[in-house]
Amino acid sequence: LCLVETCPSCSVTVLADQFSPNTTSDVAAGMLIPHTYPGTPIHVQKQWFKETFTYLFGISNSAEASEAGIHLISGWQIFKNAPKEELPFWSDVVLGFRSMSEAELQKFPQHRFGQAFTTLKCDCPPYLLWLEKRLKAAGAQMCTRKVAELWDLHSEYSVVVNCAGIGARQLAGDERLFPVRGQVLKVHAPWVKNFIRDGDGLTYIYPGVHRVTLGGTREEGSWNLSPHPGTTKAIFDRCCTLEPSLRGAQDIEVKVGLRPSRRCVRLQREVLSQGGVKLPVVHNYGHGSGGFSMHRGTAKEAARLVGECIAALQGSLSRAKL
Numbered sequence: 585l586c587l588v589e590t591c592p593s594c595s596v597t598v599l600a601d602q603f604s605p606n607t608t609s610d611v612a613a614g615m616l617i618p619h620t621y622p623g624t625p626i627h628v629q630k631q632w633f634k635e636t637f638t639y640l641f642g643i644s645n646s647a648e649a650s651e652a653g654i655h656l657i658s659g660w661q662i663f664k665n666a667p668k669e670e671l672p673f674w675s676d677v678v679l680g681f682r683s684m685s686e687a688e689l690q691k692f693p694q695h696r697f698g699q700a701f702t703t704l705k706c707d708c709p710p711y712l713l714w715l716e717k718r719l720k721a722a723g724a725q726m727c728t729r730k731v732a733e734l735w736d737l738h739s740e741y742s743v744v745v746n747c748a749g750i751g752a753r754q755l756a757g758d759e760r761l762f763p764v765r766g767q768v769l770k771v772h773a774p775w776v777k778n779f780i781r782d783g784d785g786l787t788y789i790y791p792g793v794h795r796v797t798l799g800g801t802r803e804e805g806s807w808n809l810s811p812h813p814g815t816t817k818a819i820f821d822r823c824c825t826l827e828p829s830l831r832g833a834q835d836i837e838v839k840v841g842l843r844p845s846r847r848c849v850r851l852q853r854e855v856l857s858q859g860g861v862k863l864p865v866v867h868n869y870g871h872g873s874g875g876f877s878m879h880r881g882t883a884k885e886a887a888r889l890v891g892e893c894i895a896a897l898q899g900s901l902s903r904a905k906l
């Protein structure tokens with residue numbers, strides 16, 4: 585969508601073997617709380633987050649908010665031991681970031697430190713469906729198709745953007761990309777209004793428009809997409825310790841997704857070539873635990889790289905004519 589908006593003269597086709605509701609993005613909680621990519625400079629991560637926050641804040645503050653599933657949400661990130669950084673890099677992007685008071689911390693007797701702030705949440709699949717609707721309205725084609733090799737697209741398209749998530753491991757032959765399995769529960773508990781996240785990243789409660797997401801797990805290297813019943817119980821118990829009223833939650837649905845994890849997001853141009861024929865590719869994958877937190881910022885950079893590919897193609901075309 586960002587590409588269509590940045591480059592209205594491009595004709596865009598989205599190829600995917602799975603669309604919403606069957607993607608990793610549909611499993612996510614969709615919270616805007618960044619995770620740090622060790623291989624990307626912090627100022628770049630901050631810019632991606634800020635661009636994403638500003639974009640979604642605009643949607644949350646418009647008549648589109650409920651259809652797009654974007655809303656502001658306040659809550660707490662709590663710690664048993666002092667957090668590594670007192671002020672995370674994103675603290676002045678979210679709204680009203682502050683330390684929790686002693687009185688607030690009484691809600692969490694096992695935790696000694698906490699941060700209170702307001703951030704944004706994307707409800708999935710509504711947000712993905714809203715994006716699809718806008719893409720179609722802008723004239724983009726959506727096509728269900730598994731791509732075996734990026735090169736297979738060379739005769740049909742001038743530029744390929746690779747946003748294949750964990751599928752990029754095979755598609756781009758990238759062994760630095762690995763799955764981090766995450767199991768979550770989606771429950772009916774409309775009385776829970778604030779988010780709660782344990783700073784260790786394992787336990788979280790994220791209320792959405794219709795369902796509350798309870799998490800979670802981080803299992804590096806696991807490709808297993810089947811829910812594990814013992815893990816479901818463990819997640820539920822951990823969340824009930826933080827928010828005892830969840831014992832009354834109903835209609836528990838279990839979901840598993842594979843975070844496409846890497847030291848850094850791969851945002852890069854590459855030119856594939858065979859027998860003198862060239863295919864420019866822009867990679868945009870490896871968002872790990874932060875696909876929602878960073879998506880608009882990384883999409884803007886990918887769209888800029890596509891612009892460079894188009895300029896290079898136009899340059900070689902005019903040189904060929906000379």
Ligand SMILES: Cc1cc2nc3c(=O)[nH]c(=O)nc-3n(C[C@H](O)[C@H](O)[C@H](O)COP(=O)(O)OP(=O)(O)OC[C@H]3O[C@@H](n4cnc5c(N)ncnc54)[C@H](O)[C@@H]3O)c2cc1C
Pocket residue numbers: 599600601602603607608609610611612613614615616617729730731732747748749750751752755765766767768799800840841842843844869870871872873874875876877878
């Ligand atoms: C449990 C869990 C909770 C999460 N919570 C959050 C959160 O709160 N906040 C946050 O920011 N992030 C969160 N994430 C991370 C987030 O889900 C991911 O970073 C994000 O979904 C990655 O998006 P993507 O578009 O790259 O991949 P995907 O959503 O997996 O999309 C990839 C697309 O490429 C297609 N594809 C792949 N290979 C091929 C191929 N060969 N041919 C054709 N199509 C192909 C797929 O079918 C799919 O349509 C969470 C993840 C999990 C698992």
Ligand SMILES: O=C([O-])CC(=O)C(=O)O
Pocket residue numbers: 613615617766781785788799800843872873874
């Ligand atoms: O860690 C969180 O708060 C949610 C998340 O991004 C994930 O589970 O990947």
